[in-house]
Amino acid sequence: xxxxxxxxxxxxxxxxxxxxxxxxxxxxxxxxxxxxxxxxxxxxxxxxxxxxxxxxxxxxxxxxxxxxxxxxxxxxxxxxxxxxxxxxxxxxxxxxxxxxxxxxxxxxxxxxxxxxxxxxxxxxxxxxxxxxxxxxxxxx
Ligand code: 5GP
Ligand code: ZN
Numbered sequence: 830x831x832x833x834x835x836x837x838x839x840x841x842x843x844x845x846x847x848x849x850x851x852x853x854x855x856x857x858x859x860x861x862x863x864x865x866x867x868x869x870x871x872x873x874x875x876x877x878x879x880x881x882x883x884x885x886x887x888x889x890x891x892x893x894x895x896x897x898x899x900x901x902x903x904x905x906x907x908x909x910x911x912x913x914x915x916x917x918x919x920x921x922x923x924x925x926x927x928x929x930x931x932x933x934x935x936x937x938x939x940x941x942x943x944x945x946x947x948x949x950x951x952x953x954x955x956x957x958x959x960x961x962x963x964x965x966x967x968x969x
Contacts, residue, residue, distance in 0.1 A: 835926035853889035878916040907933035
């Protein structure tokens with residue numbers, strides 16, 4: 830896609846700090862890292878987000894994910910790692926070419942704050958059954 834910044838990174842027309850590439854995927858350093866080693870993995874094919882991702886693109890992308898995660902872990906020995914993918918502006922997506930973030934986690938002061946406010950009390954078993962049925966009805 831001609832006006833997509835990550836397509837331009839993949840085709841080399843704008844520079845990036847490459848970590849890895851194969852026939853299907855490209856991994857590079859995030860230009861504004863949250864922590865040391867913050868890496869992005871993208872499909873070479875332009876895909877806007879997870880909703881639009883063909884199965885073969887997903888298969889090839891995730892096939893490369895452990896290699897990237899293990900390389901970051903071997904390099905920096907973090908205590909953990911978050912892999913994050915934002916889909917849609919409301920979810921924080923700012924670049925509309927699918928990308929998976931690898932964010933190594935070092936300690937409580939590493940700058941990444943993820944807070945889960947669960948609503949478990951609202952979602953009783955009956956409610957969960959209804960929600961699950963609504964999702965199942967939309968699988969295709
Ligand atoms: P999103 O908010 O869409 O999940 O993440 C987009 C990520 O892309 C951000 O973390 C941002 O720092 C990174 N990013 C945006 N533009 C560029 C760029 O030109 N080069 C690189 N390497 N990363 C970029
Ligand atoms: Zn693109």
